[in-house]
Amino acid sequence: MIDTTSAPSPVRTGPLRIALIAHDGKKGEMVMLAAEFADFLKTCTLVATGTTGARLHAEVGLEVERMLSGPHGGDLQIGARLAVGGVDAVVFLRDPMTPQPHEPDINALVRACDVHNVPCATNVSSARLLLTAIQLPRT
Numbered sequence: 001m002i003d004t005t006s007a008p009s010p011v012r013t014g015p016l017r018i019a020l021i022a023h024d025g026k027k028g029e030m031v032m033l034a035a036e037f038a039d040f041l042k043t044c045t046l047v048a049t050g051t052t053g054a055r056l057h058a059e060v061g062l063e064v065e066r067m068l069s070g071p072h073g074g075d076l077q078i079g080a081r082l083a084v085g086g087v088d089a090v091v092f093l094r095d096p097m098t099p100q101p102h103e104p105d106i107n108a109l110v111r112a113c114d115v116h117n118v119p120c121a122t123n124v125s126s127a128r129l130l131l132t133a134i135q136l137p138r139t
């Protein structure tokens with residue numbers, strides 16, 4: 001069991017590692033969000049599910065490590081990395097209006113964020129807050 005009451009681990013040096021994921025109905029919003037924060041995101045190590053990453057590269061010019069597409073296991077790949085400490089924050093623009101074939105994978109990724117206390121923004125408003133706050137100097 002993870003002890004969430006103990007002191008936070010020492011500050012990690014190096015670029016922040018951010019995962020970016022968007023369902024099809026939210027990819028346009030993801031592209032706009034990423035363009036808004038492009039200067040910051042270019043300083044980060046980015047990972048994304050397949051199609052999201054392709055669009056971020058093509059339309060925003062971001063260097064993004066691309067995992068499998070979500071329905072083919074991309075959420076699980078990101079969740080597995082996160083579970084071993086490899087992801088600092090997640091922006092996951094889920095589409096609450098459209099059923100997804102890989103709903104268990106989606107829930108697994110969000111659950112992994114909760115288990116490991118990794119910030120996870122699931123809509124644009126919270127993503128703006130997260131991306132703004134995470135840029136603040138770490139002490």
Ligand SMILES: O=C(CO)COP(=O)(O)O
Binds near residue numbers: 021071075
């Ligand atoms: O389905 C997704 C997340 O659950 C996103 O996958 P893509 O970025 O490959 O479309």
